Amino acid sequence: MRLSKLLPFKDALLEIDNFQIKTDLEEIDLKDAHKRVLGEDIYSFHDSPPFDKSAMDGFAIIAEDSFGASQNKPKEFKIIDKIGAGASSNKTINHNEAITIATGSPIPEGANSVIMKEFTSVDGDNLEVQSQVTPKENISPRAEDIKKEDLILKSNSFIRPQEIGLIASAGYSKIKVYKKPKVKILITGNELVEPTKTLNKAQIINSNRYILSALIENCGALLTYEHVIDDFNKTKEAILNSSKEYDVIITTGGTALSKGDVVVDAASEVGELKFHGVSIRPGKPAAFAIVNNTPVFMLSGQPVAAMTQFDMFARKFIMNMQGANFSDKIVKRTSKVKIPSTLGRTDYIRAVSDDESTHHVLNRGSGIIRSMVEANSYIIIDENDEGIDEQDEVDILFFDSMNFNR
Numbered sequence: 001m002r003l004s005k006l007l008p009f010k011d012a013l014l015e016i017d018n019f020q021i022k023t024d025l026e027e028i029d030l031k032d033a034h035k036r037v038l039g040e041d042i043y044s045f046h047d048s049p050p051f052d053k054s055a056m057d058g059f060a061i062i063a064e065d066s067f068g069a070s071q072n073k074p075k076e077f078k079i080i081d082k083i084g085a086g087a088s089s090n091k092t093i094n095h096n097e098a099i100t101i102a103t104g105s106p107i108p109e110g111a112n113s114v115i116m117k118e119f120t121s122v123d124g125d126n127l128e129v130q131s132q133v134t135p136k137e138n139i140s141p142r143a144e145d146i147k148k149e150d151l152i153l154k155s156n157s158f159i160r161p162q163e164i165g166l167i168a169s170a171g172y173s174k175i176k177v178y179k180k181p182k183v184k185i186l187i188t189g190n191e192l193v194e195p196t197k198t199l200n201k202a203q204i205i206n207s208n209r210y211i212l213s214a215l216i217e218n219c220g221a222l223l224t225y226e227h228v229i230d231d232f233n234k235t236k237e238a239i240l241n242s243s244k245e246y247d248v249i250i251t252t253g254g255t256a257l258s259k260g261d262v263v264v265d266a267a268s269e270v271g272e273l274k275f276h277g278v279s280i281r282p283g284k285p286a287a288f289a290i291v292n293n294t295p296v297f298m299l300s301g302q303p304v305a306a307m308t309q310f311d312m313f314a315r316k317f318i319m320n321m322q323g324a325n326f327s328d329k330i331v332k333r334t335s336k337v338k339i340p341s342t343l344g345r346t347d348y349i350r351a352v353s354d355d356e357s358t359h360h361v362l363n364r365g366s367g368i369i370r371s372m373v374e375a376n377s378y379i380i381i382d383e384n385d386e387g388i389d390e391q392d393e394v395d396i397l398f399f400d401s402m403n404f405n406r
Contacts, residue, residue, distance in 0.1 A: 012280075
C-alpha cells in the first residue's frame with residue numbers, strides 16, 4: 001500500500017529504531033581490529049607490566065644509599081652486573097652496589113630505585129652517583145597499567161590504536177568483533193552517467209554513487225553498487241535479489257510523492273513499506289521499507305537531499321548494527337542571522353559554525369553540492385519552532401561529530 005501523508009521526523013526515526021538490528025560476531029586477528037567494535041568483554045591474562053621494571057636507562061640501586069649525593073659530593077657504588085633489554089639478573093643488590101639496567105628491564109632483587117645515567121659517571125666497575133633518588137623513583141611497578149583478570153574493555157567499545165595496545169598487553173592475539181554490514185547501493189535514473197568531460201543532452205553525472213559510497217565507508221560498512229534503469233520490474237527484481245544477500249539496501253531516486261517514480265512502489269510490492277514522505281527539509285520524499293528482513297532506505301535523487309537523509313536516517317542505523325551505540329552529538333550555538341521555518345517541519349540547514357556562533361549557507365537548493373562543501377555543520381530547527389531569530393541559541397550538528405571514530 002502506498003503511503004502519502006507526511007510523517008513527523010521523530011516518528012520516522014522511531015520506525016527505524018524499532019527495527020534496529022546488529023550484525024553477527026566474527027573472530028579476527030588483533031592486527032585487523034582498528035576501527036572495529038568489540039563484541040566481547042576483554043579480561044586481562046596478565047599483569048601489565050608483569051614485573052617491577054625500570055622506567056629508563058640507568059643503574060638499579062638502594063635509594064637510601066644515594067641520599068646526600070651531589071656533583072660536588074658524589075657517592076661511590078660498585079657495579080656488580082648488567083641487565084640488557086629482555087634480560088634479568090639473578091644477583092641481589094646490597095648497600096653501595098649497583099646494576100646497570102635498560103629501560104623496561106626487571107628491577108633486580110634488593111634495589112628500590114633507578115638513578116638515571118645522566119647523573120652518574122662510570123670508570124670500569126666503579127660508579128659515581130651525583131644526585132640522590134627516592135625509593136621507587138624511576139620504577140614502573142608491577143600491574144601499574146592493568147592487573148590480571150581485570151575487565152579492561154567492555155563489549156561495544158570502539159577500537160582505536162590505544163585500545164589495540166591495551167588488548168595486546170592483556171595477552172590477546174585474536175578478538176571477537178561485530179561484522180561489518182554489507183550495504184547495497186541501488187541508484188536509479190536513465191539520465192545518469194559516470195564522470196566524463198563531455199555530456200550529451202539530458203545526461204547528468206552520477207555523483208550520488210560516489211557520495212553514498214564515501215558515506216557508507218565512513219560508517220565502517222562494506223558496499224556494493226548497482227545502477228538500475230527506470231523500470232518497475234527491474235527495480236523490483238534488484239531490490240528483491242539484494243535483500244537476500246545484503247544487510248542494508250540504500251536507493252537514490254524514484255521516491256517522489258507524485259506518480260511516475262518506481263522505487264517506492266517496487267519496494268512496497270516485495271516488502272512492507274514503513275513510511276514514505278517525512279515532514280523534513282531537505283528530503284521530504286524519504287522512504288523506508290523492510291524486504292526479507294532487510295531494511296531499505298530510499299533516498300532522494302538530489303545529492304544534497306540524499307546526503308542529509310543519509311545523515312538523518314541511515315548513518316546511525318548502520319553504525320549501531322556494529323554495536324557502536326551511536327547517537328547525534330548536538331551542541332548549542334548562537335545564530336548570527338534570522339532563519340525562517342514552518343511549524344510541523346524539521347529543518348536540517350547547511351551551516352558554517354565555530355566555537356561560539358553559526359550562520360546558514362545561503363545556497364540552499366537540494367542539488368547544490370557546493371553548499372555542503374562550504375558548510376561544516378547542520379542547524380537543526382525542530383518541528384515545533386517557527387524559525388529562529390538572530391541571537392537565538394540553536395541546535396548544531398557538526399559533520400565531523402558524525403564520524404564512526406569520533
